[in-house]
Amino acid sequence: MKNKAITPRDEDFAKWYSDVVRAAHLADYSNVKGFMVIEPNGYAIWEMMQSILDAEFKRLGHQNVYMPVLIPESLLNKEAELIEGFAPEGAWVTRAGGKELEERMMFRPTSETLFSDYYASHLQSYRDLPLLYNQWANVIRWEKETKPFLRTREFLWQEGHTLHETEEEARKETLQMLDVYKKFFEEVLAIPVLTGRKTEKEKFAGAEETYTVESLMYNGFSLQSGTSHFFGQKFAKAYDIKFVNRENKLDYPWQTSWGVTTRMIGAVIMVHGDDNGLVLPPRLAPRQVVVVPIGKDEEVNAKANEVLAALKAAGIRAFADFSEKSPGFKFAEHEVNGIPVRIEIGKRDLDQGLITLARRDTREKINVPAGSDIVTEVNALMEQIQKNMFEVAKKRNAEKTYECTTLSEIEKIMSNNPGYVRACWCGDPACELKMKEIRGTKSRCIDETYKVKAGDKCVVCGKPAKYKVVWGVQY
Amino acid sequence: MKNKAITPRDEDFAKWYSDVVRAAHLADYSNVKGFMVIEPNGYAIWEMMQSILDAEFKRLGHQNVYMPVLIPESLLNKEAELIEGFAPEGAWVTRAGGKELEERMMFRPTSETLFSDYYASHLQSYRDLPLLYNQWANVIRWEKETKPFLRTREFLWQEGHTLHETEEEARKETLQMLDVYKKFFEEVLAIPVLTGRKTEKEKFAGAEETYTVESLMYNGFSLQSGTSHFFGQKFAKAYDIKFVNRENKLDYPWQTSWGVTTRMIGAVIMVHGDDNGLVLPPRLAPRQVVVVPIGKDEEVNAKANEVLAALKAAGIRAFADFSEKSPGFKFAEHEVNGIPVRIEIGKRDLDQGLITLARRDTREKINVPAGSDIVTEVNALMEQIQKNMFEVAKKRNAEKTYECTTLSEIEKIMSNNPGYVRACWCGDPACELKMKEIRGTKSRCIDETYKVKAGDKCVVCGKPAKYKVVWGVQY
Numbered sequence: 001m002k003n004k005a006i007t008p009r010d011e012d013f014a015k016w017y018s019d020v021v022r023a024a025h026l027a028d029y030s031n032v033k034g035f036m037v038i039e040p041n042g043y044a045i046w047e048m049m050q051s052i053l054d055a056e057f058k059r060l061g062h063q064n065v066y067m068p069v070l071i072p073e074s075l076l077n078k079e080a081e082l083i084e085g086f087a088p089e090g091a092w093v094t095r096a097g098g099k100e101l102e103e104r105m106m107f108r109p110t111s112e113t114l115f116s117d118y119y120a121s122h123l124q125s126y127r128d129l130p131l132l133y134n135q136w137a138n139v140i141r142w143e144k145e146t147k148p149f150l151r152t153r154e155f156l157w158q159e160g161h162t163l164h165e166t167e168e169e170a171r172k173e174t175l176q177m178l179d180v181y182k183k184f185f186e187e188v189l190a191i192p193v194l195t196g197r198k199t200e201k202e203k204f205a206g207a208e209e210t211y212t213v214e215s216l217m218y219n220g221f222s223l224q225s226g227t228s229h230f231f232g233q234k235f236a237k238a239y240d241i242k243f244v245n246r247e248n249k250l251d252y253p254w255q256t257s258w259g260v261t262t263r264m265i266g267a268v269i270m271v272h273g274d275d276n277g278l279v280l281p282p283r284l285a286p287r288q289v290v291v292v293p294i295g296k297d298e299e300v301n302a303k304a305n306e307v308l309a310a311l312k313a314a315g316i317r318a319f320a321d322f323s324e325k326s327p328g329f330k331f332a333e334h335e336v337n338g339i340p341v342r343i344e345i346g347k348r349d350l351d352q353g354l355i356t357l358a359r360r361d362t363r364e365k366i367n368v369p370a371g372s373d374i375v376t377e378v379n380a381l382m383e384q385i386q387k388n389m390f391e392v393a394k395k396r397n398a399e400k401t402y403e404c405t406t407l408s409e410i411e412k413i414m415s416n417n418p419g420y421v422r423a424c425w426c427g428d429p430a431c432e433l434k435m436k437e438i439r440g441t442k443s444r445c446i447d448e449t450y451k452v453k454a455g456d457k458c459v460v461c462g463k464p465a466k467y468k469v470v471w472g473v474q475y
Numbered sequence: 476m477k478n479k480a481i482t483p484r485d486e487d488f489a490k491w492y493s494d495v496v497r498a499a500h501l502a503d504y505s506n507v508k509g510f511m512v513i514e515p516n517g518y519a520i521w522e523m524m525q526s527i528l529d530a531e532f533k534r535l536g537h538q539n540v541y542m543p544v545l546i547p548e549s550l551l552n553k554e555a556e557l558i559e560g561f562a563p564e565g566a567w568v569t570r571a572g573g574k575e576l577e578e579r580m581m582f583r584p585t586s587e588t589l590f591s592d593y594y595a596s597h598l599q600s601y602r603d604l605p606l607l608y609n610q611w612a613n614v615i616r617w618e619k620e621t622k623p624f625l626r627t628r629e630f631l632w633q634e635g636h637t638l639h640e641t642e643e644e645a646r647k648e649t650l651q652m653l654d655v656y657k658k659f660f661e662e663v664l665a666i667p668v669l670t671g672r673k674t675e676k677e678k679f680a681g682a683e684e685t686y687t688v689e690s691l692m693y694n695g696f697s698l699q700s701g702t703s704h705f706f707g708q709k710f711a712k713a714y715d716i717k718f719v720n721r722e723n724k725l726d727y728p729w730q731t732s733w734g735v736t737t738r739m740i741g742a743v744i745m746v747h748g749d750d751n752g753l754v755l756p757p758r759l760a761p762r763q764v765v766v767v768p769i770g771k772d773e774e775v776n777a778k779a780n781e782v783l784a785a786l787k788a789a790g791i792r793a794f795a796d797f798s799e800k801s802p803g804f805k806f807a808e809h810e811v812n813g814i815p816v817r818i819e820i821g822k823r824d825l826d827q828g829l830i831t832l833a834r835r836d837t838r839e840k841i842n843v844p845a846g847s848d849i850v851t852e853v854n855a856l857m858e859q860i861q862k863n864m865f866e867v868a869k870k871r872n873a874e875k876t877y878e879c880t881t882l883s884e885i886e887k888i889m890s891n892n893p894g895y896v897r898a899c900w901c902g903d904p905a906c907e908l909k910m911k912e913i914r915g916t917k918s919r920c921i922d923e924t925y926k927v928k929a930g931d932k933c934v935v936c937g938k939p940a941k942y943k944v945v946w947g948v949q950y
Contacts, residue, residue: 031550031592032580035543040608043539064518068510069582069613069629070566075506091545091571093582096628097617098563105507107544107568107582117506133515138544138613142572153571154544 006336008275013219017147020269023336024278027148034146034153038262041337042149044286045265046156050136052188052283053158053260056180062132062160067114069137070105075113079238082112085205089141091153107140112206112231112257115161116239119253123163125244129253130173131163149266150223150475157261163241163253170254171230177258178211178228185225189264190281190389191215191271192397193225194420194470196445201429208232213260214444214472216393217270220400220418222444222472225267228258266475271393272361278338279360281389282382289318289378290334294327294346303355304345307374314375316382335360340385341378361385361392407438407459410471414439418473422447424465426458434460435471444470481811483750488694492622495744498811499753502623509621509628513737516812517624519761520740521631525611527663527758528633528735531655537607537635542589544612545580550588554713557587560680564616566628582615587681587706587732590636591714594728598638600719604728605648606638624741625698625950632736638716638728645729646705652733653686653703660700664739665756665864666690666746667872668700669895669945671920676904683707688735689919689947691868692745695875695893697919697947700742703733741950746868747836753813754835756864757857764793764853765809769802769821778830779820782849789850791857810835815860816853836860836867882913882934885946889914893948897922899940901933909935910946919945 005023007015021027026042038046054064070093076083091107094100108114115133123131136158146152160177164170178195185191194214203210204227213226235241236252245251272279282288289311293304304320311318321330327344334342344356350370357366359381368377400419404410410421418439425431425443435441450468458465480498482490496502501517513521529539545568551558566582569575583589594606611633621627635652639645653670660666669689678685679702688701710716711727720726747754757763764786768779779795786793796805802819809817819831825845832841834856843852875894879885885896893914900906900918910916925943933940 028593028597030543030589031596032543032545032547032589035545037543037589037593038541040538040540043541046541047539063515064522065515066513066518066521066631068505068507068512069615070507070510072507088573091568093566094569095579096566096615097619104570114505114507114512118503118512121506122503140544140571144572156541 006275006277009218009273016273016275017270020273020277020336021148024338026265026269026278029148034143036146036148036152038156041286042265045268045280045284046262048284048286049260049264050158053180053184054136056184057134057158057160060132060176060180062134062162064135065133066135066137067108067111067118069108071108071111071113072103072105074103075117076106079113079116079206079235082110082206086110086141089143091140091142108137109139109141110257110259111135111137111159112161112235113239115257116235116241116255119163120239120241123241123243123253126165126246129163129165129243130169132160132173133162134158134160147266149262149269151263155262157259159257159259162256164255165243165245165253167232167254170232170256174209174211174228174230174256174258177256178213181213181226181228181258181260185213185215186390188281188283189268189271190283190386190393191225191267192390192394194444196448196470198227198445199429199432199443199469201432202443204229206231206234208234212445214470215267215271216397216400216420216472217267217475218273218396219270220473221475222420223263223267223270223475224444225264226258226260229256231255231257272389273338276332276363277336279389280338280340282340282386285317285338285340287317287319287337287339288382289316289341289343290339291318291320291343291345292327292330292334293320293322294344297347299350300345300347303350303370307343307345307355310374311378314379316375316378331358335363341381343374343378357381359385361389405457405459410435410441410459411438414441414473420444421471422468423459423471424452424456425467425469426461426463427466428458428461428463431458431460439473441471442474444472481750481752484693484748491748491750492745495748495752495811496623499813501740501744501753504623509618511621511623511627513631516761517740520743520755520759521737523759523761524735524739525633528655528659529611531659532609532633532635535607535651535655537609537637539610540608541610541612542583542586542593544583546583546586546588547578547580549578550592551581554588554591554681554710557681561585561616564618566615566617583612584614584616585732585734586610586612586634587636587710588714590732591710591716591730594638595714595716598716598718598728601640601721604638604640604718605644607635607648608637609633609635622741624737624744626738630737632734634732634734637731638711639730640718640720640728642707642729645707645731649684649686649703649705649731649733652731653688656688656701656703656733656735660688660690661865663756663758664743664746665758665861665868666700666742667865667869669919671923671945673702673920674904674907674918674944676907677918679704681706681709683709687920689945690742690746691872691875691895691947692742692950693748693871694745695948696950697895698738698742698745698950699919700739701733701735704731706730706732747864748813751807751838752811754864755813755815757815757861760792760813760815762792762794762812762814763857764791764816764818765814766793766795766818766820767802767805767809768795768797769819772822774825775820775822778825778845782818782820782830785849786853789854791850791853806833810838816856818849818853832856834860836864880932880934885910885916885934886913889916889948895919896946897943898934898946899927899931900942900944901936901938902941903933903936903938906933906935914948916946917949919947
């Protein structure tokens, strides 16, 4: 049975994506151009992401704070690279409280400026360090082309901002948070990721180094899915953040920032979704199990209630669908919504002492004895689903990863069946620009584990290579 | 011992408030005029408020969503009263993406417009009703005079927006959510509140009826602390929200909205705080218990760790302070921060088989046997503190509540020792304006339990009364 509201994934991936976003009630376009409404099913996923990441941030000693949403232009202008990077996408408040503002203010596109300004007036001594702050907030970047979750003018995110006594500590924090993201993607979202350092051209405006979490969508396109930045002392110098160090001298602290956004919801959809809609990994799913009684029957309803109660008591996020709709309609609806496990309870099965578990990822049905320990069965099945979803994505990544030494090879791959292309590069941004002519292919990150050998040549210009880079068609 | 960073509460209440906000690291002014930075201790309180309220909203069937932060002017203009009410405080984005916008957009001061616009394009049938949505968001209202938490240009809040099939259901929802707020204030924040309907003059722009949660601060000033609105079909008609009803005819649904904000943090400070800083009720406190070992001693440290582990295992939000600071310094710091219970563990006490519990609200110290069940002791003490804080506030409210029949009485009370003044009113807004001349006194709400008797006269004009109103000096 195929869901008629959803264009087949292999027929038109972009349309398939929009159809799933709408059919699963994740988000909708709003009458505010370029902005989305995040609907209940989408927002519940964001809440799961927030709660899991937030607990991990706190476990590592971070604290949440909240900075103003508007940034006066003069404050932005203190760090030249940042303002240059974000000015084209800025949204400006110029009038408020019934009059023109003396100084216009930008809706935050990111909050380095505000954190730095706060640090400058609060940091005193090395005893105050490290300062490990994070905020959950909305930001605006005025994009021309928008797509729900992937690129919208407003999005939700978390931005960590930390200050450290030494360069070493700040570098450690940058990589630690990159690793937090990697683990979250792999263990919770079931998305295998590529992590590494961005090239100069692709790094964040104002950062000394940007590390990225990249994921590969079903159609072979790359999605930058999270970033962790090492700022060195650049912002400290621009915003005059100083502290008295252990030698009793004034010194500049070392800074990082790191963030992930509602874009992760887009990644989950495009990595795991299928022709029947959304597929959610069990650890992320706000609702993990739906119990569906089939037919009107007292025994069936009693069993459904018993199963539901047992699952809930065990902390499994389960619900039952006792509505009047037909079983087929219910099955399709819960499949579109990506509920990982469906438990079907029917009279005929019960008479044979059976109930049916249906897993969303493979759509297999499994009969289990009606008297079996349903919590154990469901937990085991959810672990299997979680693992299988990761393995399927990992296998796809491997199949879509190519080693190339010529531009024509890359051109052919990116045009027909794109993916990650590993190829050497001389380090010249001009060669990155040239690569971009191939369907917008960009460097995803530098493979820092690769040691360049004599004879390794830049795939673009043929000069001696400095790096091995992973290239991809960008979302 | 008195905290030198804090002005005595009875000497200068406004300065005392600012001092507590700063000393307890709740918030600070930022270099963005009229905006605050919510610091870790303040934000942690907001997170507790969010988690408790959010769980209750969800238990009652509400779902979280997220609407765009900017509202195009034409969309705002559809409901005349709302735009009139909020236009003077609006902040306008006029330029974005490198050019002037064709239509300016207001930073949301509240989101009735966006929810209504969304409902208009999504609601179809009575089967879709009720729609019970809520969002946690930032809003901007460009205030002239600002004060952290109480009145800032940006604040954080939740706004519930619901649609119902019948008037009765919508009215029930309005009062149900008012009751959710009342219970939250009384049972979690330990703040006794007054609830009731606002007068025409004081109600929300665009609402048919506004119900309010009012709380009385230590200095006798009134704080509007939460509101729940019944909109009737006003927005439905303005935004053309229609549904097919049970008679298969097109009909307008009935609407509500309700919200509380970071202002609640200000209420907690001003109801419970004292000359030593913040005092948090245990159910709200992000950190309920601090364990302070006194002196460097192995046995003391072992006992401190044992107590901490026992408390944490029981789900009590406890932490220990093993820092190098002196005990007196630690005591003062944890008192400023309002930690409800401090457990002091010292060598001399331990040798006598004792440990000390210090409660923040009364600052009493209680010795308990070192071998006693610390979880039971602490839980019992926290219940006592929670109850006592509520009782103290309730007693103060009773003492500061007056029945008046003449304006001169009211003038005297409000000038010297303000509070709630209960007095009859004819229903004429002109009399409310006249009352405002007395130190800005406004009607807090109508006492709907009071039946007006023959001979009851308006305290302002002397004409026959229509209502008994509770009046107060407004924050």
